[in-house]
Amino acid sequence: MTTPDWVKNAIFYQIYPDAFARSVPPQQQWLLDVxxxxxxxxxxxxxxxxxxxxxxIDKLDYLQNLGVTALYFTPIFRSASNHRYHTHDYYQIEPLLGGNEAFDKLLKEAHQRGLKIVLDGVFNHAK
Incomplete structure (x- = not known):
């Protein structure tokens, strides 16, 4: 396996989403009731x-200004735990994190800034 060229000089920032930053868009006001x-x-x-x-997403400019070129996320897939290492569904982003809609928007916004996204899939935890 060959390491992608972009990784060789990337500056990674690891994000544990539950404790990094919070924003609630109008279409997901139910998050305020959690x-x-x-x-x-x-x-x-x-x-x-x-x-x-x-x-x-709201912090992407801040992260880019730090010199970050890649974001490494701890697990974000649907799970019953706050750390999300107990994944239930690898095809769905955890609704408490904004679901697939927020992830799609994150990818778009990050890629517009030239930022790479890496997900921790914790597939070794699957049965």
Whole structure:
């Protein structure tokens, strides 16, 4: 296997979406009704902070200004856990993160800025 050329000089920024940034677009106002932990409190095993891919989209210019050229996401697929390593469906982005709609928008916005996206699929956790 050959390493893609873009990886050799990429500057990666790893994102755990639940705790990175939160934004709620008009079409997903139901996210405001989800019970969340206080943003500034220490994380727990079962609680959610409410960060999502919409929040990441809002921070893309900031990340690019840091010199970042690639974003590495911890698992974002549908899951019953806040860390999302217990994936239920590899074809669906977790609704709490904005779902497939937010992911499609993230890809479009990132690629317009020349940013690469890498997903942690945790396929070794699948049965």
């Amino acid at each position: 019970p969340l932990e206080d943003w500034n409190s220490p994380p727990t095993f079962q609680g959610y902070k409410g960060g999502n891919l919409w929040g990441v």
